[in-house]
Amino acid sequence: MQRPDHLPDFSNPPLDEVVLGVQFAPVPGYTSVHSLKVWELFQNEFPKIQEHPVLEPQFETFGGANVQAGPTIHVGAPPAGSRLWFLSDDENHLVQFQPSRFTTNWRRQANPQPYPRFEGLSEAFENNISKLAQHLASEFSYDMEINQAEVTYVNIIPVEEFSEAGDWFELWNGGEIEIEGLSTSFNEVIRGEDGKPFARLNHRIQSVFTVDGKNKAFSLSLSFKGKPHGSDVSSAMDFLKFGRDAIVTRFGKITTEKAHQHWGRTE
């Protein structure tokens, strides 16, 4: 897969994390004893393992008098079971699995491992999700029904002061205001060729600190979530590619020319 030519490209983007994920109908009959066999599918590449709480189902809906504020309702007692993280040795890459979700993350770490680009990540994701789908089909007679997909890019932009927001974001013109902290988030509804909504592009800008509190940065997160046109892996991959396009194009538009020069924008 080649990177589309029309997308803005940067030699040194502030990219800190990329997430590709799908949600699917829960696997019937799956229990935690089956997790070892799932790990064995990925163990060679992801030898480290961690356990985390499961994530509740998410879905994007539209219309109605009330704006969707996020998953505010949870029906049923908190689910048992784990969300398993399988990590690579260098911990740049991880795969997350629970019986209703599969996600892959690339995270910038202290090591100099380069960002493998979306093309590399998505190819690996497709291979892994296909491997998982085959495993679930043979072990549980389960045909994976994907009902939600997500691609997220998280950028960390170091700054001296938060008042610099206007230097980095076209959205912000704070003038001479001394900004102590900034937090803003908004959604754009994405429509298909038929005019019907099928996804959201969530924008989130937050002022953040390093753990020691000494250094400041902005976190710019762009997240594309929604329902692929079909429930199979191929439809999910089409959705993720479309989402990546939307995110990278939007990133180019909401950040400033000055920022682009800093990040080495190539034409």
Added chain:
Amino acid sequence: MSVEPYDEEEIIEGDTIIRRVPLQQLVWDSNGDERRQRISKGLNSKSSRPKDGMSVDIEALMVNDNVDPTEYVTTPVFHGAVSFSAAEIRALDLMVGYDPIKDDSDLPDNPYHGEVWKKTEAKRFSGAQQKGLRDAARWYVEIEGVELK
């Protein structure tokens, strides 16, 4: 469901087909002059699994076994039931057949259980079929103060 959908020849047109009415499927209707309680049209729905149907009890099988149908369909506590004739069901382009419940670890056996099926696989009965069943229904065990429709 353990049986493939089919239409049972032994069930003749005049046979009574019973559908239990759980209290969970009663609704309040504020249309009309007074607020009243009635049966939800949802009672006349099939399972959304394409090959599954709508559960019923076959009166003739109970009678053959010397079982009192009125007592059977309200034991231990099922408050009411409606009935249709097999002819009325078939007039809606539906099928009715035997589907006994047996050896289910979670449910008691019900040898008189039957199923009403669509002739083709679908998630729902059509609106017309649901309405038709509602219009054909009569009380078999009436719930006091509740209207049929």
Added chain:
Amino acid sequence: MNVQTQISTAYQDEIPNYRSEDDFITTITTARPQVRVMNPNSSWFKELEGRFNELTSLPRGWDGYNGIPVSFSCALFAGNLIERLCVNSLPAPQLVPMSDGTIRLEWHMNQFDIEVDVLGIYDVFACRTDLLSDEEDEIEVQMDFTELSNWISELATDRIGALAQVGG
């Protein structure tokens, strides 16, 4: 005699590893609510919390046959729908469980019957009957509830008054 044992499976089949409420692993038990509302926005959902609890805990065979409790995913999606559609001046929908674990939302007022079948995530079928004109509309909804929202809004309109003014 037709004996039903009280077995509650709720939505456990959908989320494996969940212990059923009948499982006495410990003698120390605490009441666990079935519905956890983190940031409740709508009056409708607050009103319906108890009903959701009830429907997701129905015992197997609750309908006299092989009925199962309302599934976790249907309840969650129905809850999402309710949050989006809520109009404070209107009564909350009535929730009706279906034998297969799906759920139906119903309104019967203002000379309308609205019935919304939530068959699963992104799988909703809605029907509206106008009792004044005898017209019936049916829509399938996956993600966009706009038309359904319009139906709900019309529940609040003064139809009888308007009809009287026109001389109907």
